Structures are given as C-alpha cells and as structure tokens.
Amino acid sequence: MKFDSYHPTINFLYFTSVIVMSISFDHPVFLVMSYVMSYLYSAKLYGKKAFLGNLLTVPFIIFFAWFYSYYNHFGVTYLSQNFTENYITLEAVIYGAVIGIKISSVIMWLECVFEILCTDKVIYLFGRLSPKLSLFISITLRMVPRVIARAKKINTAQRGIGRGAGQGQIVEKVKNSIRLVSMTVTWTLENLVDSAVSMKNRGYSLKGRTAFSIYRFDNRDRIIVIILMWMIFLITFGYLLDQTNITYDPMIIMNKITPVSCVFYISYFIFGMLPLMLQVYGEKKFAMQRKKA
Amino acid sequence: MQSSNKDNSKKTKLSAFMIMLLIPAMILITYKMGIRQYYLTSLMVIIMTMVPFFMSFEQRKPQAREVVIIAVLTAMAVASRAAFSMLPHFKPLIAIVIISGIALGGEAGFLVGSLSGFLSNFIFGQGPWTPFQMFAYGIAGFLAGVIFAKKDFVTRSRNKKDLLKLSFFGYLMIQLFVGPLLDICGILTLASVINLETIGAMFISGLPVNFIHGLATFIFLYVLARPLLEKIDRVKTKYGILK
Structure with missing residues (x-):
C-alpha cells in the first residue's frame, strides 16, 4: 500500500507542506531530519538505484558549502584566506552546507512527488478549480503520445519509399525530417475535427456534466487527514515559538533545546516519516495475511 | 464569441483589476512584515498574474x-x-x-x-x-x-x-x-x-x-x-x- 493509494488532496497537502517546511526551516535538527527522511522515502520508492543516486547529494552539499564560502564572507570565526585574500569563515561554510542540504532534500522530495502524484491525480486536483482547463490538459496529455506514434507510422511508410527521416545524406535527412513534420502536423490538424465532433456528441458544453474519477474520500483518508493536521498544527506552533529558526549571520545563535522542543522534533519526525511508515505497515500486513492464507 | 459573453468578460476584467491591486498589496505586506521569502513572494505574484488568463478561458465557454x-x-x-x-x-x-x-x-x-x-x-x-x-x-x-x-x-x-x-x-x-x-x-x-x-x-x-x-x-x-x-x-x- 503506497502513499498514492490515498486521496489526491492528501498527497497534495502532504507534499506541499513538507516541501515548504524543508525550505523554510533553518534549524539543524529539522534540516538533518528532512534530509534523512526524504532520502529514505525516495530510496524506498525507487529502490537501490535511488539509494545510490541520492548519495550524489553529499558531494553536492560539500561542493556548495565550499563554493558559497568562497564568495560570502560574513561571520566572525575566520578559518583561512582564499586566493583573493578574502577570509573564509566557519559561518559561511556552514550556511553554504545548509543551503546545499535544503536543495538536495527538496530535490529528493520532488522525486517522491513524481512517483506519487501522477498526471491523473494532477488533473483531478486541478479539475476542481477549473473543469475546462483540466479537460483540456487531459486531451493534450493523450495527444502527445498519439502525435509521436503517428509520426513513427508515417516515418515507417516513408522509409518504404526511401524517404525516411534517417535516410540519405545530411541534406536529404533534413529535407525528409521536415517533410515528416509537415505530414504529421497536417494529419493531426485534420483529425482534430473528429475528436471535436465526438466531444460534442458526448455532451460537451451541456449542463450537468460530471467528470469521472476513481478517487473517493473514505474513513482511512479521514484518519490520515486528522493526523496530518495535528502534526502541521504542532510544527506551526514550533515555528511560531522560533524553534525552527537559527541565525547564521554574523554568529550562529540558536534557541536552547528544551524538552518542549523535543515535541516539535517528534511531530516533524512523524510527519516526514508518515508515508514511509504507512507503506512499510501495509507491506507487512499484506505479507502476514498472505502467510495466513 | 466574446461578445456573446459580455457579463463574463466583465467579470474577468474585474478580477484582473482586483489582482492588479492585490499584487502590490502583497509585496508591500511581505516587505513590511520583513518576510524575506523572495521566491515565495514572486511565485505568488506569478500565479496571480496567470489567473485571469485561465479564468477567461474557463468563462468564455x-x-x-x-x-x-x-x-x-x-x-x-x-x-x-x-x-x-x-x-x-x-x-x-x-x-x-x-x-x-x-x-x-x-x-x-x-x-x-x-x-x-x-x-x-x-x-x-x-x-x-x-x-x-x-x-x-x-x-x-x-x-x-x-x-x-x-x-x-x-x-x-x-x-x-x-x-x-x-x-x-x-x-x-x-x-x-x-x-x-x-x-x-x-x-x-x-x-x-x-x-x-x-x-x-x-x-x-x-x-x-x-x-x-x-x-x-x-x-x-x-x-x-x-x-x-x-x-x-x-x-x-x-x-x-x-x-
């Protein structure tokens, strides 16, 4: 049971809030947590490949910290001088690393977004706001592979008479490709009237038309929404209490970590790990039931 | 086609005008409050600018x-x-x-x-x-x-x-x-x-x-x-x- 089996609005709410949080929280505990959580979740979704690929973010962070500290010289702790005799400061290095971590965790969260929020869900979400636009988007999305398939078909036929896009010398190749594009465009434009007529026959622009979707909001979704809302509430509270902030310029100043701040850490942890935990739980449950049967 | 939907185009123009007022208001608010989220602010501005275009498509039938x-x-x-x-x-x-x-x-x-x-x-x-x-x-x-x-x-x-x-x-x-x-x-x-x-x-x-x-x-x-x-x-x- 992946997180994508839940309602699209929940997916959307979750990812927007988690990305906004990873961008806006400066506190090292939150930073490390969002990095680790996004790393784990994308590794879970994509398997070994993503686990290794995400390792590339580590040199990126180091490089970014180095790069940043070379061009920014705020801070009070001097480490050394670079070739233009500007001071490299600890604060600048750390802040560069912070930005690197933020960028990489947002990238990893976005990887997860691609896996979870498919185009179907995007259309469903936008369809509420603007039904015509979402219809338009779904037509276009279907049209793209159709155009490409049609171009391939034409190319196959043209190859039969020696005029394929890849045949002949360079000039011929270009000429053939242009002809291929021209034919595809004409064919697609001519065929669009068919789709328009069939749209009309199925009641486009009539009143009371509904859009089909396979999503429904059930009790499981309600429970998740309540948990998510509680976590967001708690984290927002922490944000208002300055628990997520830290000053890097000119000195590193942060609030003391008190038992109360652990509450916010835990709620952020639960919030970030929720999809991963749900998936692991679902897999375990399925495996158990399979054993029973 | 637009002339048949005069009310709608009026509505669109009105909302476009509202958004024109909203954008500087929002920039002012974020500036006054000292929120240094440049990206988020500009993102909002851009989304607000795009809204009237999509709305006119929606209302034009x-x-x-x-x-x-x-x-x-x-x-x-x-x-x-x-x-x-x-x-x-x-x-x-x-x-x-x-x-x-x-x-x-x-x-x-x-x-x-x-x-x-x-x-x-x-x-x-x-x-x-x-x-x-x-x-x-x-x-x-x-x-x-x-x-x-x-x-x-x-x-x-x-x-x-x-x-x-x-x-x-x-x-x-x-x-x-x-x-x-x-x-x-x-x-x-x-x-x-x-x-x-x-x-x-x-x-x-x-x-x-x-x-x-x-x-x-x-x-x-x-x-x-x-x-x-x-x-x-x-x-x-x-x-x-x-x-």
Whole structure:
C-alpha cells in the first residue's frame, strides 16, 4: 500500500507542506531530519538505484558549502584566506552546507512527488478549480503520445519509399525530417475535427456534466487527514515559538533545546516519516495475511 | 464569441483589476512584515498574474473545436521539446508557441505557452522553475498574438521580410524576456544573498543559454512559421473555427 493509494488532496497537502517546511526551516535538527527522511522515502520508492543516486547529494552539499564560502564572507570565526585574500569563515561554510542540504532534500522530495502524484491525480486536483482547463490538459496529455506514434507510422511508410527521416545524406535527412513534420502536423490538424465532433456528441458544453474519477474520500483518508493536521498544527506552533529558526549571520545563535522542543522534533519526525511508515505497515500486513492464507 | 459573453468578460476584467491591486498589496505586506521569502513572494505574484488568463478561458465557454485545436498545438509544442531533447537548449517549443499565438490570438497563445511549459515538465521534471517557465512561455505566446495576430499574418508570412521580422521578434523575446525571467528564477532559488553581484553573475551565466535558445527560436520560426500558419489557417477556414 503506497502513499498514492490515498486521496489526491492528501498527497497534495502532504507534499506541499513538507516541501515548504524543508525550505523554510533553518534549524539543524529539522534540516538533518528532512534530509534523512526524504532520502529514505525516495530510496524506498525507487529502490537501490535511488539509494545510490541520492548519495550524489553529499558531494553536492560539500561542493556548495565550499563554493558559497568562497564568495560570502560574513561571520566572525575566520578559518583561512582564499586566493583573493578574502577570509573564509566557519559561518559561511556552514550556511553554504545548509543551503546545499535544503536543495538536495527538496530535490529528493520532488522525486517522491513524481512517483506519487501522477498526471491523473494532477488533473483531478486541478479539475476542481477549473473543469475546462483540466479537460483540456487531459486531451493534450493523450495527444502527445498519439502525435509521436503517428509520426513513427508515417516515418515507417516513408522509409518504404526511401524517404525516411534517417535516410540519405545530411541534406536529404533534413529535407525528409521536415517533410515528416509537415505530414504529421497536417494529419493531426485534420483529425482534430473528429475528436471535436465526438466531444460534442458526448455532451460537451451541456449542463450537468460530471467528470469521472476513481478517487473517493473514505474513513482511512479521514484518519490520515486528522493526523496530518495535528502534526502541521504542532510544527506551526514550533515555528511560531522560533524553534525552527537559527541565525547564521554574523554568529550562529540558536534557541536552547528544551524538552518542549523535543515535541516539535517528534511531530516533524512523524510527519516526514508518515508515508514511509504507512507503506512499510501495509507491506507487512499484506505479507502476514498472505502467510495466513 | 466574446461578445456573446459580455457579463463574463466583465467579470474577468474585474478580477484582473482586483489582482492588479492585490499584487502590490502583497509585496508591500511581505516587505513590511520583513518576510524575506523572495521566491515565495514572486511565485505568488506569478500565479496571480496567470489567473485571469485561465479564468477567461474557463468563462468564455470555448467550442469543442477550439479546445481541441489549442490542445493539438500544445501537444505539438510538448512533442517538439521531447524530440529535440538531445540538443541542450535548442528547442522549437517557443517557436510553436509564438506561431499558435499568431494563428489563434493572444489568449490562446498564452494557454499554449503556459500549458506546454507545464506539461513538458512532466517529461523533463517539474521543479521550482515550473511556474516561471509557464509564465514566460505564456507571455511569449500572448505578446506574439497581440502584436501580430490582427495583421493577417498568414498572407504576410509569405513575404521574406515579414518572416525575418517575425523570427527576429522570436529571438528578441527569448533574449530579452523569457531568458531573463528564468534567470531571475535561478537567482531566487539558488542564490541565498540577492545583491547586484549575484544577479549579474546569474545573468551573465545565462547569456549563452539564452543565445542558443533564441537562435533555435529564430531558425525554427523562419522554417516553420509559413507552413504551420498555412496549415492552421486551412483548418480554420475549412471547419469554421474561431471565426
């Protein structure tokens, strides 16, 4: 049971809030947590490949910290001088690393977004706001592979008479490709009237038309929404209490970590790990039931 | 078509006006409150600017044929970006967007541009740049429509001089508008300190990219504009679309 089996609005709410949080929280505990959580979740979704690929973010962070500290010289702790005799400061290095971590965790969260929020869900979400636009988007999305398939078909036929896009010398190749594009465009434009007529026959622009979707909001979704809302509430509270902030310029100043701040850490942890935990739980449950049967 | 929906167009104009007031208000609020979230603020501004365009499409009650022809052009723009994916920044997407803006008018041009930016990013990866891309591409189509649409460009595109003018317009569009806007997006997302130095560095590093992109647009407009415009015009006359 992946997180994508839940309602699209929940997916959307979750990812927007988690990305906004990873961008806006400066506190090292939150930073490390969002990095680790996004790393784990994308590794879970994509398997070994993503686990290794995400390792590339580590040199990126180091490089970014180095790069940043070379061009920014705020801070009070001097480490050394670079070739233009500007001071490299600890604060600048750390802040560069912070930005690197933020960028990489947002990238990893976005990887997860691609896996979870498919185009179907995007259309469903936008369809509420603007039904015509979402219809338009779904037509276009279907049209793209159709155009490409049609171009391939034409190319196959043209190859039969020696005029394929890849045949002949360079000039011929270009000429053939242009002809291929021209034919595809004409064919697609001519065929669009068919789709328009069939749209009309199925009641486009009539009143009371509904859009089909396979999503429904059930009790499981309600429970998740309540948990998510509680976590967001708690984290927002922490944000208002300055628990997520830290000053890097000119000195590193942060609030003391008190038992109360652990509450916010835990709620952020639960919030970030929720999809991963749900998936692991679902897999375990399925495996158990399979054993029973 | 618009005259039959006078109330709706009034509504759209009103909402556009409201948004015009909202944007500076929001910038002022974020400035006064000392919220230094440049990216989020500009993102909101861009989304607010795009809203009236989409709303007018929603309220105009477009015909099925109109929807489909815009969808076809968007699909072609997306497919063209996918087809040239191996050449970095050498993309015909903007050329097709500009051509559709000319053929179908400014509003349709905006739709084709912004949605081809949005949809092609499903193939190339969505990110913080998506809204900026949507806005930049959309405005390219919109301006092309506003500047060229009323001059009966189908017949004029047979004239070499006008065609060159159009292609040069495409190049300028990239070099002066689309490219810098995407550079600004880069500044807002990548540079943590925003000052003249980082802005200058970003614009300079963006120059070659914009040049290649603009050159591609120039070439593709020169090659594609006449045949594509003729084809679209033929379909328009044949089936009575957008008349």
